[in-house]
Structures are given as structure tokens and as C-alpha cells.
Amino acid sequence: MLNPEKLDFEKGGGLIPAIVQDGKTLQVLTLAYMNREALDETIESGEATFFSRSRNARWRKGETSGNRLKVLALTADCDGDALIVSVEPMGPACHLGTTSCFGEADAPGVGRLGALERTLIARASAPPAESYTARLIAEGPKRAAQKVGEEGVETALAGAAGDAAELCSEAADLLYHLGVLLRARGLGFDDVMAVLAERAKTP
Numbered sequence: 001m002l003n004p005e006k007l008d009f010e011k012g013g014g015l016i017p018a019i020v021q022d023g024k025t026l027q028v029l030t031l032a033y034m035n036r037e038a039l040d041e042t043i044e045s046g047e048a049t050f051f052s053r054s055r056n057a058r059w060r061k062g063e064t065s066g067n068r069l070k071v072l073a074l075t076a077d078c079d080g081d082a083l084i085v086s087v088e089p090m091g092p093a094c095h096l097g098t099t100s101c102f103g104e105a106d107a108p109g110v111g112r113l114g115a116l117e118r119t120l121i122a123r124a125s126a127p128p129a130e131s132y133t134a135r136l137i138a139e140g141p142k143r144a145a146q147k148v149g150e151e152g153v154e155t156a157l158a159g160a161a162g163d164a165a166e167l168c169s170e171a172a173d174l175l176y177h178l179g180v181l182l183r184a185r186g187l188g189f190d191d192v193m194a195v196l197a198e199r200a201k202t203p
Contacts, residue, residue: 029069048060113175
């Protein structure tokens with residue numbers, strides 16, 4: 001739990017930088033600043049609130065656009081003079097309409113797994129007749145498990161005898177269906193990552 005009393009606002013003239021990060025994909029969305037009042041409002045409201053240096057006033061992200069940032073966690077650095085604000089974005093974080101203020105790309109690298117999971121959650125609520133994902137989840141874990149088995153075999157065959165493009169394509173299908181299976185069981189990629197993190201502690 002973050003203790004605001006341990007933060008050093010004075011070092012930055014009353015402000016501390018707040019690095020805003022998508023809690024699911026770990027993509028950096030923007031860099032903003034908080035004074036103590038903005039931090040207190042963020043904690044109380046559960047939505048990211050900052051201090052605008054250009055307007056010299058507080059502002060809550062999304063008040064005008066609706067693209068709010070639901071705060072999942074606040075983490076201070078070792079010196080207590082900077083924050084990581086982990087969020088669930090309710091739309092593009094950048095005023096230009098892009099996911100991030102740092103370039104136009106969506107979640108890069110392994111962050112794509114988090115983006116995939118977010119897409120699966122959204123599609124799972126669609127009518128099964130309109131979404132393959134919803135239909136597969138509606139058919140239950142056994143059907144999703146069967147698809148993982150099929151895709152696993154196809155990935156193995158591509159790895160043994162296919163070219164790089166075929167292997168990557170089959171691996172993508174496997175990851176998608178694995179995500180569906182996890183979702184059908186009420187789990188997600190974060191649950192798998194927790195196991196990997198535990199295993200990493202073993203020499």
C-alpha cells in the first residue's frame with residue numbers, strides 16, 4: 001500500500017513524475033505529474049488525476065474525452081520521488097487518439113498477450129452467433145482444450161518441417177486458443193506468469 005507521507009514532493013518543487021502504465025500489457029501510456037492534492041484525489045476516486053503544468057491546475061484524465069484511467073496500483077520508486085501508476089485504460093491515453101503518447105503502436109512484444117486477453121474478454125460477452133471466441137467459450141473448457149490440442153500438434157508439425165512464417169502463424173493460433181481455454185476456466189495469462197515467476201526462483 002502506497003504511503004503518500006513517504007513521498008518527496010519537495011525535490012520536484014511540489015510535483016512528482018507519474019509514469020502511467022497499462023496494467024495488463026505493461027505498455028507505457030504517458031508521463032504526467034502529480035502534486036499531493038492530485039495524488040490524494042487519485043487515491044480517493046480510483047481514477048488517475050494529475051497536475052497540469054501548462055494550465056497550472058489539476059485535471060483528471062478523461063473528464064472531457066471519457067477516456068478515463070482506472071487505477072489498479074500506485075508504486076513509488078526507491079527514492080520516493082516518482083510513481084508508476086498502473087491503470088486499466090477506458091480508451092486511448094493520448095489526446096491524439098493513440099493508445100500511448102509514446103508512438104502510435106499498440107502494446108509491443110509480450111505485451112500483446114495482455115492485449116489479446118483484453119480482446120478475449122470483450123468478445124466473450126458477444127452473442128455466440130457473432131463471435132467465434134464467444135461460441136468457443138460457450139461450448140465449454142473441453143471444446144477449448146480440444147482446440148489447444150489440435151493447434152499444439154499443428155505447431156509441432158510446423159516447427160519440425162515448416163518454414164518460419166508457418167511456425168509463427170501456428171504458434172499464434174496456439175496462443176489464441178490457449179487464451180480462450182484459460183478464459184473458459186476463469187483464468188488468464190497473469191495466472192500462468194505467476195507460476196513462471198515462482199519457478200524462476202528455483203536455481
